[in-house]
Amino acid sequence: MKSLKKKRRVQVIVVAAVALTVATGMIGYAMRDGINFFRAPSQIMAEPPAPGEVFRIGGLVEEGSIVRGEGETIRFVVTDGGASVPVTFSGVLPDLFAENQGMVGTGSYVNGTFEATEILAKHDETYMPAEVVDALKEQGVYKEPSGS
Structure with missing residues (x-):
């Protein structure tokens, strides 16, 4: 009788382990599909991602690089001070999106251009995404916000 209980207990443990x-x-x-890795422009230029890989890019929007095209397509360049990556985005940009401001975009790298499906911009004078700050600090171009 004891061995039957022992067998049953072992079976339950094995089934639970398999289910887990x-x-x-x-x-x-x-x-x-929900995990998007962050890359700085310097990392993208050093090791281009696989075609179709969805990831996040972050940096500063280069001054004078925003070009509004036909329809809703916008082109601009993102930099971390070490490298620059051209970006295209079709859609409505956040209100606070501007040149020399931090941004993070989600999308994929196709033929030398980052094709963004989503763009996030800073939301006040001092905020910048932590990933962007870290990438800029690595490049030695990060400046502490003034006026705080």
């Missing part, structure tokens, strides 16, 4: 493994695998599989 399958659940973990399914969660990882579902999240693979």
Whole structure:
């Protein structure tokens, strides 16, 4: 009688372990599209991402680089002080999007141009996304905000 209980207990433990493994695998599989890695322009130029890979780019919008094209297409250049990457975006830009301001975009790198599907801009005089600040500090071009 004792051995039957022991067998049943072992079976329950094995089934629970298998179910936990399958659940973990399914969660990882579902999240693979939701994870976007951040890259600075210097990193993109040093190691171009795979075609179709969705990631985030961040830096400062270069002065004089914003060109509004036909329709809603906007072209501009993002820099971290070490390298620059041309960006295209079709859609409505955030109100605070401007030259010499921090931005983060989500999209993919196609034929030497970052094609953004989403653009985020700073929301007040002192805010800049932490990823952008870190990338600018690495390049040695980050300046502490004044007037705080």
